[in-house]
Amino acid sequence: xxxxxxxxxxxxxxxxxxxxxxxxxxxxxxxxxxxxxxxxxxxxxxxxxxxxxxxxxxxxxxxxxxxxxxxxxxxxxxxxxxxxxxxxxxxxxxxxxxxxxxxxxxxxxxxxxxxxxxxxxxxxxxxxxxxxxxxxxxxxxxxxxxxxxxxxxxxxxxxxxxxxxxxxxxxxxxxxxxxxxxxxxxxxxxxxxxxxxxxxxxxxxxxxxxxxxxxxxxxxxxxxxxxxxxxxxxxxxxxxxxxxxxxxxxxxxxxxxxxxxxxxxxxxxxxxxxxxxxxxxxxxxxxxxxxxxxxxxxxxxxxxxxxxxxxxxxxxxxxxxxxxxxxxxxxxxxxxxxxxxxxxxxxxxxxxxxxxxxxxxxxxxxxxxxxxxxxxxxxxxxxxxxxxxxxxxxxxxxxxxxxxxxxxxxxxxxxxxxxxxxxxxxxxxxxxxxxxxxxxxxxxxxxxxxxxxxxxxxxxxxxxxxxxxxxxxxxxxxx
Amino acid sequence: xxxxxxxxxxxxxxxxxxxxxxxxxxxxxxxxxxxxxxxxxxxxxxxxxxxxxxxxxxxxxxxxxxxxxxxxxxxxxxxxxxxxxxxxxxxxxxxxxxxxxxxxxxxxxxxxxxxxxxxxxxxxxxxxxxxxxx
Numbered sequence: 001x002x003x004x005x006x007x008x009x010x011x012x013x014x015x016x017x018x019x020x021x022x023x024x025x026x027x028x029x030x031x032x033x034x035x036x037x038x039x040x041x042x043x044x045x046x047x048x049x050x051x052x053x054x055x056x057x058x059x060x061x062x063x064x065x066x067x068x069x070x071x072x073x074x075x076x077x078x079x080x081x082x083x084x085x086x087x088x089x090x091x092x093x094x095x096x097x098x099x100x101x102x103x104x105x106x107x108x109x110x111x112x113x114x115x116x117x118x119x120x121x122x123x124x125x126x127x128x129x130x131x132x133x134x135x136x137x138x139x140x141x142x143x144x145x146x147x148x149x150x151x152x153x154x155x156x157x158x159x160x161x162x163x164x165x166x167x168x169x170x171x172x173x174x175x176x177x178x179x180x181x182x183x184x185x186x187x188x189x190x191x192x193x194x195x196x197x198x199x200x201x202x203x204x205x206x207x208x209x210x211x212x213x214x215x216x217x218x219x220x221x222x223x224x225x226x227x228x229x230x231x232x233x234x235x236x237x238x239x240x241x242x243x244x245x246x247x248x249x250x251x252x253x254x255x256x257x258x259x260x261x262x263x264x265x266x267x268x269x270x271x272x273x274x275x276x277x278x279x280x281x282x283x284x285x286x287x288x289x290x291x292x293x294x295x296x297x298x299x300x301x302x303x304x305x306x307x308x309x310x311x312x313x314x315x316x317x318x319x320x321x322x323x324x325x326x327x328x329x330x331x332x333x334x335x336x337x338x339x340x341x342x343x344x345x346x347x348x349x350x351x352x353x354x355x356x357x358x359x360x361x362x363x364x365x366x367x368x369x370x371x372x373x374x375x376x377x378x379x380x381x382x383x384x385x386x387x388x389x390x391x392x393x394x395x396x397x398x399x400x401x402x403x404x405x406x407x408x409x410x411x412x413x414x415x416x417x418x419x420x421x422x423x424x425x426x427x428x429x430x431x432x433x434x435x436x437x438x439x440x441x442x443x444x445x446x447x448x449x450x451x452x453x454x455x456x457x458x459x460x461x462x463x464x465x466x467x468x469x470x471x472x473x474x475x476x477x478x479x
Numbered sequence: 480x481x482x483x484x485x486x487x488x489x490x491x492x493x494x495x496x497x498x499x500x501x502x503x504x505x506x507x508x509x510x511x512x513x514x515x516x517x518x519x520x521x522x523x524x525x526x527x528x529x530x531x532x533x534x535x536x537x538x539x540x541x542x543x544x545x546x547x548x549x550x551x552x553x554x555x556x557x558x559x560x561x562x563x564x565x566x567x568x569x570x571x572x573x574x575x576x577x578x579x580x581x582x583x584x585x586x587x588x589x590x591x592x593x594x595x596x597x598x599x600x601x602x603x604x605x606x607x608x609x610x611x612x613x
Contacts, residue, residue, distance in 0.1 A: 011500065036493055041500035048502025059612070115578045123577060155491040230488060230584075231551040231559065247486040247557060248584040299490070302582040306575060333491075353578055369578025388503065391564040394572035394580045395540060395607060402608045414503040415564055415600065419608050 001029070007448050009038040010090070010430030013332030013440035014156045014163075026451045028431075035157035042431065048413050050425030052456050061423065066456070070463075073383070073422045074470035076405040078478070080381035082357055083108035084401070086370050087387030087409075089334035092435025092447055095460035096336075096343040099385060102468045105475070109355045109379070111370040112340035113333070113387055119365060120301040121330045122341065122351050124310035131317055133327050134441045135162075140169035142327075144289035145225045148313065149250060149299020150331045153234035159331070160238070164293070165225040175223040179238055182217065214241055214281045224289075226282065228253070229299065243282070246273040248304035253279075254312035258319050261287055292326040298333070332440035335430070339438035374400040383407045385460060386429070390415040409463055426460045427453035435461070480590050483521045485558040487537065487587040489570065495561040504600065512563030513597050515589065516549040521556065527591050534592040535560070537569040537585050543595045558589060564603055 007019040021042055022030035031042040053069035054061040064072075077083055085103045088096050089112050096112075103110035114122065138145075145164045152159040160166050168174045217240045218224055227236040228243045228250075236242040245253050249272030256271040260283035266276050286292060294317055300309040313328060320326035332338050341351040348354050350363035353370070366372055370389075373379050374397035381404050390398045391414065408420035411428045427433040432453035438444050453459075458466075498508030515535055525546075527533060533546040535558070542565050549559060560566040562582075571581040598606065 012496075037496040037500055040497040044501045044505075048504050056612075116580060116582070119578050151490070154493040154496060157493065230557060231549070231554045233551060234493075244554075247488065299583060301579055302489075303584040304581070306577045306579055306581075365578035366574060366576035369574065371572065371580050372574055372578060375572050375574075390604075390608065391503065392562060392567055394570040395568045396572045397580070398567065399608060402612060412502060415604060415608075418604060419612065 004448065004450050007450060008335075008430060008437070008445050009034055009041075010335045010428070010437070010447060011037045011041050012156050012335060013337060014159045015335045015437060015439040015445060016158050016162060017445055021450050023451060028451060037157060045411070045428050045431055049411055049457075050413050050417065050423060051454055052425065054423040056421040061418075061420075066458070066466075069422050069424060070466045070470050073407045073424075073467050074474055076381050076407060076422065077102070077106045077108070077383065077467070078471050078474040080106065080108070080405070082373075082379050083381040083383060084370055084373060084379045085110040085383045085385070086389060087113065087385035088340040089113040089337035090386040090429065091336065091460045092429050092433075092437060093336065093339045093343045093444075094435050095385065095429075095464055096340055097347065098461050098464040098468060100344065100347045102383075102464060102471065103354070104356045105468060105471055107357050107359065109353070109357070109368055109370065109373060110344070111353045111368075112337065112344065114337050114341055114352050115365070115369045116371060116392065117298055117333050117337065118301055118330045119352060119369065120307035121296075121310045123307045123365060124314055127307075128311055128314040128318070130314060131321060131327055132329050132441070134443055135439070138291075138293050138327070139163045139167045141171050141291045142169075142293045143172055143223050144285065144292035145223070146228065146292065146294040147225070147235055147239070147331075148228045148294055148296045149230075149303075150295055150297025151229065151233040151235050152295075152331065153238070155297070155333065156331060160225070160235070164295075165223055165238075172223050175225065175240075178217060178222065214278070214285070218281075218285055224285070226285075241282070243274055243278070249273065250300055250303065251305040251309050251312050254309065254316050257283055257286070258312070258316050261316075261319055261323060286320060286326070287323045289324055289326075292320065292324065294326070294328045295331050296328065297331045329441060336437035338440055338442055339436065339444070342438050342442065371397045374398075379404060381405045381407075383409070384416050384420070385409045385464070386411075386426075388414040388416045390419050409460055411457065424463045425457050426463055427457045429460065432457070433459040435459075481525050482588050482590045483524055483556070485517075485521065485556050485587050485589055487535070487569070487585040488557060488559045488583045489562055489566045490559065490583070492561045495563065508563075509600060512561045513544050513565050514547045514561065515544040516551070516559040517546050517589065518552045518555045518557065519548050520553070521558070521589070522546060522548060525589065525591050532592045532595055532597060533589050534595060535569060535587055535589050537571065537587045539571055540569045542568045543592050543597050545597060546589075558587065564600060565598075568603075568607065
């Protein structure tokens with residue numbers, strides 16, 4: 001039995017690097033420090049995996065040799081006039097680099113999952129700019145933490161623990177004890193309320209619909225956390241204050257904050273369902289903090305306004321820097337989606353949605369982004385790497401993807417691999433093969449190889465290299 | 480049959496996140512994504528209980544799911560479906576020139592569907608995608 005320490009977790013954008021994995025006879029038997037998602041991956045990754053390459057013959061997927069699968073995939077890509085190469089956020093930077101070379105070779109479109117995640121954030125960053133930092137800075141210095149349209153409790157379970165409110169920083173102490181005190185207060189109040197209601201047979205504690213005042217903890221000189229969301233998420237439960245915004249009204253709320261921190265008056269009673277007096281008090285807390293940070297999730301990019309919501313959030317941060325120090329960071333989803341943007345950018349100049357059909361990289365999201373291309377039904381083949389668009393693209397886009405010849409490189413069996421024509425089961429990146437990935441704050445960290453993969457499962461980068469070599473050979477013969 | 484108009488949200492839940500890591504074909508994943516979290520008052524209005532089938536309809540399609548009481552209530556007229564193959568059927572593919580489809584805040588109608596069944600993953604793929612393969 002060996003214990004592998006300092007393992008990075010290949011699940012979410014928090015990309016924790018303190019995981020300990022217990023291995024016995026090439027099998028992971030235990031995992032320490034990981035969250036529910038990380039533990040589920042390390043302990044169950046092999047449960048539903050594919051082992052042999054598959055090709056579709058007479059409508060059914062049948063096992064085949066690696067060479068035949070590579071030949072078939074290369075044939076599909078070499079014959080296509082406008083193939084889509086999509087995914088990339090759950091694999092290593094090394095594999096992404098080969099993918100870009102392949103996209104250029106076949107004159108296709110290469111896009112990563114940020115296109116349906118933080119793509120609008122990137123567009124907005126082009127327009128406005130971003131004032132950001134690494135997570136270590138925030139762990140040690142941030143005293144006001146906003147999670148806007150983001151629910152780290154579910155999507156980045158250790159984010160609050162490792163980098164923000166509940167982390168023990170050098171200059172800012174963890175707010176964990178304050179939270180426990182608050183929680184015990186809430187529970188006592190609930191118990192008291194139940195007891196009194198039972199005796200009096202009526203609810204005398206009915207709370208007003210919206211609290212008209214901020215809690216005392218928001219005015220204390222310590223770490224504070226505010227959550228803004230359309231539902232009271234689990235993250236909101238641990239926050240000092242929760243602002244419930246009406247769906248699709250984030251833009252109005254962000255702009256209202258911009259006005260308030262510029263000392264302008266709002267001539268309305270409430271904005272996006274939140275009373276203005278509450279907004280004024282929160283704006284005061286923002287201006288009064290020493291170092292604030294606004295983490296925003298896909299609640300802003302996926303709802304009405306999309307990139308304009310991010311414009312407002314970035315501009316709010318910029319405005320706040322006239323009064324105090326404030327930073328902003330998107331909560332990236334996959335462990336290497338930032339790496340996909342970084343590698344795309346250093347290779348081509350653009351972060352996603354890159355079209356090589358003219359022989360040089362073109363970037364115009366809305367035109368060259370994969371969902372738009374599929375909805376317009378322009379693609380004629382697809383290569384999906386470490387992603388599951390059949391499960392996550394809107395129906396029309398996914399239908400147009402599967403009707404064309406489809407190649408899938410994925411260690412797992414997914415709806416996409418079930419619908420593909422050529423399937424390469426690969427080695428799990430970060431468990432069975434190493435590489436590099438970028439954390440959400442653009443810090444590159446190594447992925448570790450912990451166990452040996454099955455002999456039939458090669459790393460993504462190697463499968464892509466083989467396809468690339470075969471495509472080049474076919475194209476040479478065609479010419 | 481009563482209907483309720485809602486603003487439909489999709490998103491990550493910890494069960495969906497854990498389920499997807501256990502495998503997209505695992506029972507845990509499927510169970511975590513075929514649910515529609517509703518406000519208890521909206522469920523009362525429809526006359527449905529926990530785990531009753533409901534039909535969720537948007538301008539882009541409809542899908543039968545299991546209604547569950549939202550632990551995050553109250554959020555009247557707002558319903559939440561975790562990301563997954565079932566949610567994707569009724570999402571808005573329009574990107575408004577940004578590349579990003581609209582996956583949150585979609586106008587939708589929910590009605591009880593006691594006679595209809597929730598599709599299995601296999602049936603869903605057959606019904607919506609396999610015929611496109613031919």
